[in-house]
Amino acid sequence: MTHVFSRQDDGSAMELHSQEKSNSTNRKKFAWLQATILIVFAAMLAVSWRRWTSPIADSGREMDLPIRLLNGEWLYRDVHHIYPPLAPYLNAVMYRIFGAHLDVLHASGIACSAILAVLCYRIARRLLTPGEAAIATTAIIVFCIFKPAGNLIQPYSFAALYACVCSLAVLLLNLRYSETRRKRELILAGILIGLAAITKQEFALAAAATVASTLLIQRFFSPKSQSLNLKYCLADLLSVAAPAALIVLPVYGWLFAKFDWQMLVEDCHLFYTHLPPSLVLYNAQRTGLDRPWLSLTQMLGAAAVAFAALSFVVMLGDRRRMILKWSSLSLAGSFAAIFFIKQVVGNQWDGSPLRALPVLLLAIIGGELWRMRKNEKETERQINAGKEIRNPQSAIRNPALFIIAVYSFAILARVALRVPSGGAFGGFFLPTSLILFCYLFWRILPDAILRWTEDELSVRRVLVFGRALLVVTILAGAVTFGIRYRKNFDVEIRAERGHLFAPRVTGNEIRAALEFLREFTQPNEIIAVLPEGNDLAFLTERRISLRHQILIPGLMSDEDELKAIGRLQQDSVRYVLIVNRPMREFGQEAFGRDFYTRLGRWIEANYRVVKVFGSTQISDPQIGDSGFFIKIFERRE
Numbered sequence: 001m002t003h004v005f006s007r008q009d010d011g012s013a014m015e016l017h018s019q020e021k022s023n024s025t026n027r028k029k030f031a032w033l034q035a036t037i038l039i040v041f042a043a044m045l046a047v048s049w050r051r052w053t054s055p056i057a058d059s060g061r062e063m064d065l066p067i068r069l070l071n072g073e074w075l076y077r078d079v080h081h082i083y084p085p086l087a088p089y090l091n092a093v094m095y096r097i098f099g100a101h102l103d104v105l106h107a108s109g110i111a112c113s114a115i116l117a118v119l120c121y122r123i124a125r126r127l128l129t130p131g132e133a134a135i136a137t138t139a140i141i142v143f144c145i146f147k148p149a150g151n152l153i154q155p156y157s158f159a160a161l162y163a164c165v166c167s168l169a170v171l172l173l174n175l176r177y178s179e180t181r182r183k184r185e186l187i188l189a190g191i192l193i194g195l196a197a198i199t200k201q202e203f204a205l206a207a208a209a210t211v212a213s214t215l216l217i218q219r220f221f222s223p224k225s226q227s228l229n230l231k232y233c234l235a236d237l238l239s240v241a242a243p244a245a246l247i248v249l250p251v252y253g254w255l256f257a258k259f260d261w262q263m264l265v266e267d268c269h270l271f272y273t274h275l276p277p278s279l280v281l282y283n284a285q286r287t288g289l290d291r292p293w294l295s296l297t298q299m300l301g302a303a304a305v306a307f308a309a310l311s312f313v314v315m316l317g318d319r320r321r322m323i324l325k326w327s328s329l330s331l332a333g334s335f336a337a338i339f340f341i342k343q344v345v346g347n348q349w350d351g352s353p354l355r356a357l358p359v360l361l362l363a364i365i366g367g368e369l370w371r372m373r374k375n376e377k378e379t380e381r382q383i384n385a386g387k388e389i390r391n392p393q394s395a396i397r398n399p400a401l402f403i404i405a406v407y408s409f410a411i412l413a414r415v416a417l418r419v420p421s422g423g424a425f426g427g428f429f430l431p432t433s434l435i436l437f438c439y440l441f442w443r444i445l446p447d448a449i450l451r452w453t454e455d456e457l458s459v460r461r462v463l464v465f466g467r468a469l470l471v472v473t474i475l476a477g478a479v480t481f482g483i484r485y486r487k488n489f490d491v492e493i494r495a496e497r498g499h500l501f502a503p504r505v506t507g508n509e510i511r512a513a514l515e516f517l518r519e520f521t522q523p524n525e526i527i528a529v530l531p532e533g534n535d536l537a538f539l540t541e542r543r544i545s546l547r548h549q550i551l552i553p554g555l556m557s558d559e560d561e562l563k564a565i566g567r568l569q570q571d572s573v574r575y576v577l578i579v580n581r582p583m584r585e586f587g588q589e590a591f592g593r594d595f596y597t598r599l600g601r602w603i604e605a606n607y608r609v610v611k612v613f614g615s616t617q618i619s620d621p622q623i624g625d626s627g628f629f630i631k632i633f634e635r636r637e
Contacts, residue, residue: 051489052154060534066092087159102498109153126400144427156424163203166196170207190240194247206410276554278586288417295417301341302355308334352421361409368402441466495539531591553595590623607633
């Protein structure tokens with residue numbers, strides 16, 4: 001069949017062909033970018049394979065607690081726990097389905113990390129181009145998911161990992177709601193807030209604060225003549241609060257019906273109340289409130305580092321004499337400030353610019369509130385002049401930057417003055433802040449230069465150098481972390497319930513202790529590992545019966561100590577393992593010497609040392625001595 005087109009038809013066909021070709025090119029580009037993210041994730045996964053676990057600190061709780069629940073013990077009553085119940089019971093269900101094995105936890109960590117990366121890419125797309133969002137996501141993969149000191153495949157707490165995924169999903173739904181005004185986003189956000197609240201509450205609070213902020217700016221930054229009625233704002237809030245309450249209230253109601261108030265609130269500190277001095281000290285150190293002036297000084301130093309990086313990018317991107325002069329002076333001044341502050345704070349600060357995040361986030365939030373207020377007045381002026389405003393929400397325009405900044409600020413509440421660049425917490429708190437760092441280099445800085453110089457060529461050069469700087473940083477970080485994984489995690493451990501490569505500083509002693517347990521104890525035999533290290537029992541299919549999983553100073557009362565002694569007697573525990581795990585971050589160092597001395601003296605009186613595995617040359621090493629060791633105590637006949 002022959003088709004005859006008029007000139008107009010031919011033009012339409014050409015336009016349609018051009019659009020299809022453009023769409024095809026965009027699809028290929030997006031596929032390539034997504035493949036890049038997948039390749040980076042897979043490469044980091046491969047280079048770190050089975051090297052995600054640092055046994056002893058926290059890991060034993062995450063491994064052993066779910067299997068104790070499977071064996072019929074009750075959370076809080078039989079096993080002390082300071083977090084809400086969802087994560088351990090979810091892991092117990094996975095153990096029931098797939099078997100009690102370390103690989104089950106690793107598979108969960110990999111899946112959640114992949115979801116986290118996808119969420120971060122989609123969040124970044126609200127501010128950045130596809131290519132820029134892909135670079136930002138790879139930064140999150142390298143510096144949050146796979147950083148050796150605190151990776152998310154085997155996190156310090158699976159409760160934090162699950163709640164983090166829920167809160168990031170709430171943030172994405174919140175951004176979608178700001179674009180579409182669809183109620184279903186709010187309902188889904190409410191469900192996820194409820195799930196986060198029964199997993200780890202601070203993530204639920206950050207997500208809820210973000211949603212509330214979005215709804216409030218929708219109410220208060222609309223033109224006054226077309227302002228949204230307060231009842232609609234309250235209806236939106238109810239759309240979030242109702243599904244969250246339908247999850248939270250039955251769960252906590254059942255807990256309080258099952259267990260008494262004193263156990264949950266005062267003993268297990270489920271709502272972070274009645275905390276012992278050790279946990280108060282620990283949290284003060286994390287927030288930076290233990291030495292606030294030192295923390296603020298570090299924050300100034302971090303701001304100087306960020307300013308130096310910005311000055312360096314400007315100096316590379318704009319070579320005109322005046323700009324080069326001012327950027328060089330700014331760079332030199334920043335380095336002088338960094339040097340001075342480093343001399344003041346010493347080793348308390350690692351030089352990371354992330355300590356300055358609260359200042360940056362507050363500046364973004366304040367700037368966006370001012371912009372929305374300005375837009376509101378302009379829209380109101382147009383309405384009063386009789387101009388038609390198609391969208392009464394035009395004063396708000398794109399609130400994505402404000403929403404992401406609010407979430408980023410709220411999630412940093414626990415580390416407000418001492419934001420970590422890594423460690424156990426960094427991976428949970430930093431993803432959206434890294435997106436905003438990229439936005440700072442790729443949007444805020446070029447826009448400022450354009451307003452100042454009105455030179456688009458300089459802006460493009462600055463943008464290129466800003467992207468290049470981050471790409472080089474990501475590559476350097478990925479290579480460095482890969483070397484650390486391969487160099488530092490090189491002790492292979494094959495056990496009944498897990499296969500891993502442990503850190504060199506502890507791996508040989510842990511492997512020797514596992515071999516001892518296989519030789520001298522039976523499967524399902526009850527042992528004790530103090531002050532923590534239940535992974536030694538889990539990996540060898542042995543059992544733990546003490547109620548407290550980690551003997552943090554001040555967490556057990558005198559009565560709890562007596563009950564622990566009674567439990568060791570009742571279960572006729574033959575072997576007690578003492579691990580060189582100082583608790584300095586909680587204000588006291590050695591179990592048995594500085595805290596829980598009654599339990600320590602009882603063990604020394606009723607048990608004898610039969611083996612010491614360790615690199616120490618001391619015949620009778622004590623907790624806190626240099627070098628890692630594990631003491632094996634056998635019950636006296």
